[in-house]
Amino acid sequence: MADPETVLLAAGRGGIPISVVKARDWEAFRRQLAPDMRRWCESNGFKSQPGRLLALPGAQGLLRQVVVGDAEEPDAFALARLCRSLPEGIYALSGGLSKPELFALGWCLDAYRYDRYRKASSVGPRLVCPGGVDRAEVLRAAAASGLVRDLVNTPASDMGPDELETAALALAKAHKAKIAVISGKALERGFPMIHAVGKASPRLPRLIDISWGPSRAPRLTLVGKGVCFDTGGLDIKPASGMALMKKDMGGAAHVLGLAQMIMSAGLKLRLRVLIPAVENAIAGNAFRPGDVLTSRKGLTVEIGNTDAEGRLILADALALADEDAPDLLIDMATLTGAARVALGPDLPAFFTDDDWLADEMLRQGLAVNDPVWRLPLWRPYGRLFESSVADLNNAGESGFAGAITAALFLRRFVQKAKAYAHFDVFAWTPAALPGRPRGGEAQAMRTLFEVIRSRLAG
Template identity: 55%
Template sequence: MPTLRVKAAADTIPLTPLTKAELPGWLEGQPKPVAQWAAALGFKAEPGTTAALPGPDGGLGRVLAGVPAKDDLWALAGLPASLPPGDYRLDPEPDRATATRLTLGWVLGSYRFDRYRKSEKTLATLLWPKKADRGAVERAATATYLVRDLVNTPAADLGPGELAAAARALAMEFEARCKVIVGDDLLVANYPAVHAVGRASPREPRLIDITWGSKDHPKVTLVGKGVCFDSGGLDIKPSSGMLTMKKDMGGAAHALGVARMVMMAGLPVRLRVLVPAVENVISGNAFKPMDVLKTRKGLSVEIGNTDAEGRLILCDALAEADSEKPALLIDFATLTGAARVALGPELPALFANDDKLAADLLAQGEAETDPLWRLPLWQPYRKMFESKVADLNNAGTGGFAGAITAALFLESFVSKTTPWAHLDVYAWNGSGKPGRPEGGEALGMRAVYALIEKRFGRG
């Protein structure tokens, strides 16, 4: 995360966000030349527009920024790249909530993925607003940067081993415990579905298990789908379908991002993070259509499609998570194209077996400008993944309700008494917007953290 400047106000350029409705009143209180300059520039405070006003010495004296609303998270997110390089300060100083949101948007707009190509552009920087909740900004920003960096990294440099290394680094930073079960040891430890999906790759599958916090605190467990690359297996994807499959570990990245926020805040929870990490590729020992796999829960699964692999690795992790009867269980997964067809790339599909949990998550999503949309766990659709030879089939029949049938499949591995939510996320921006560059993205992460903070409080 870029460091925001801490400087004397005299060394910074005033930045004034204004809505269209506020502009006339603000100009009335300014010297006449200011209004004349704004008029000459044609500035009408349209969202996303700016007006650079001269100072007494002829240099840049102030910038006016048109915003849709004073507290809009993304109102200033495009400015780090579009303003002339320099140090800016919000003037007038906004209230705490507004200052926090505007600052977070600015920092998210400063993100660059420069592992392979360094940007030559110098970004504008912002003086920390005095009233901003610096801890909240740093938690959300560093977690988002983590998610974006992991998702943006090509599969050649982020396989199951590298994902485990990233998880270990996060655990070490916060003195958490991280255990990793690798390769054939997954069979010994009874994670057969994780092993089956990942065994075809020379980069061995593994189960990443992070624990943090006091055992006396409520148990909060996060599960993330860690398919570091998905070829589709023997039911191979077309080349166009593989172009963004480095992002198929986006669920794992989200789980690690929420974990980072929880640990940074020191929330009084017993946190556990489970990430099954695999590559779904092809070799002589790849799992095959119509195979029947064992699972950790004891249910047998017939393979209707090897490209429906995410739910297979998640079912083992969810069964383990559920065995501890956590107070809250949430999984993230880039699970279905059907969710994207229904809701598009920006809106994660939310499924939950608890109406209060679903309502609270939706409310936090709205409050955090991190929206979710609930879809039903429609029980009559269970017949779509019935099998004649096993307890379940991993692929629904008929081509309908793919996101719902996938969620119902996962629900089969969670007890009815465990409050559980499943987020089917895209984890990707197909095109850039202010604060949301093209590439990997955290969706629903801030909403989930806000729910955990609200339910379990701070230490």
């Protein structure tokens, strides 16, 4: 990926000005242009139409100024498309936007390229950080998003449990955090469902445990689903269902990205990150439909579907997290297709019993252009994953309310945490949007950072 520091330059230097002009302000803006520039606008039929761009030429054919009509769209990253429309050079926003920090962030996010397997592309147009914008904050968010995107975009051949552990080790080392890893048969005693899901793969399952910050500070625990590839197990997916399963470790990528933001910002809290990392493969020792597993918490789980494996590994990790009674416990997972059917690819679903937390999630999501939407933990739907032979069934027989029943299943493994939220994210942009190139995507991460900063660290 392009280093955000090379894309967003420090303030105080010159650049080709970008003027964002609302349609109602066009006449006043046009009158202050030099006569030749007014004629250029007229000959191009430019009247500051929303989202339309016009390059104003200077001496010797050089670019003098860029004028763009205010997009007037609900997406605050709408003008980030300039990053792909303009020629290489250095540009500076000359005003016209109420949230220049989101313009700068959108520019950085749109500049992202995944070039691991091909010749690296050029940096492209660069932006001088607008006045009054905290460049370090923008770079922190852009770098964390880049980390998530890189991890999700990497194919499973190069992003298995080993490589996910390597990424976690690098993050821990960079921020002087402690890290411990339990893998293979050692999982059987304390984390039997993580072991059961991952044991059929030659790449050993593991539980990654990162801790950082003073022990007496408010405690935050993040749990991320790390299914590095999901065949569906013996309830095998069709080929179309496996096409994007490299992204099934998107929850793990998200908590690593969020942890990077928290540690680089130096928030005053005690952070713990738990990642159950597995590959749901097929072999003679794979767990089967109808098996009954005993979880770390002691609850027994009948396997209704081996393709509902993410909630199994999360359940063991959540049980461990809950034993510490953290002030806030959050899990993130690419968990259900039902959430995508309900909300589409752009809007992550979240579930919580804490109304203040839910309201703050919604508010901050809109403020930082990282929206989320609350779905209910509707307790009566617990009947949909009842079992006649065990405490729970991991899938149940009904296809109704799949995102809600998955969240309720996980909720059964959390009792002591003072507040808990589950995020069901897609971690992918199917078609490029401003600030969101096609491919792996960080969702709800910036929203969570702001909520965590206000609730626990500020």
